[in-house]
Amino acid sequence: RDDLDARLWAFKGESFVPHGPADSEPDGLIVLGLGEDCGQHQDLLVNLDLKVPVFANKFARVAEIVVEDPTIRAAARESFRFYR
Known part of the structure; x- marks a missing residue:
């Protein structure tokens, strides 16, 4: 999960999709979970x-x-x- 999170943060700024870990109630539409x-x-x-x-x-x-x-x-x- 951490590797995917890091890759999403490093992706192009104009293409950013809000995301976060499932255990922290992310603000975005993408939830990363294990x-x-x-x-x-x-x-x-x-x-x-x-x-x-x-x-x-x-x-x-x-x-x-x-x-x-x-x-x-x-x-x-x-x-x-x-x-x-």
């Missing part, structure tokens, strides 16, 4: 893990990043079957 509690956020989950979070069914939409790595592609296929 663990098994998604709080009150239920619109879009961008899952960066190889497994489906236990709270994924609470979200209206889920997005996952898939790259050419065979391990990541296999995990994404499993996740897709679950989401379906």
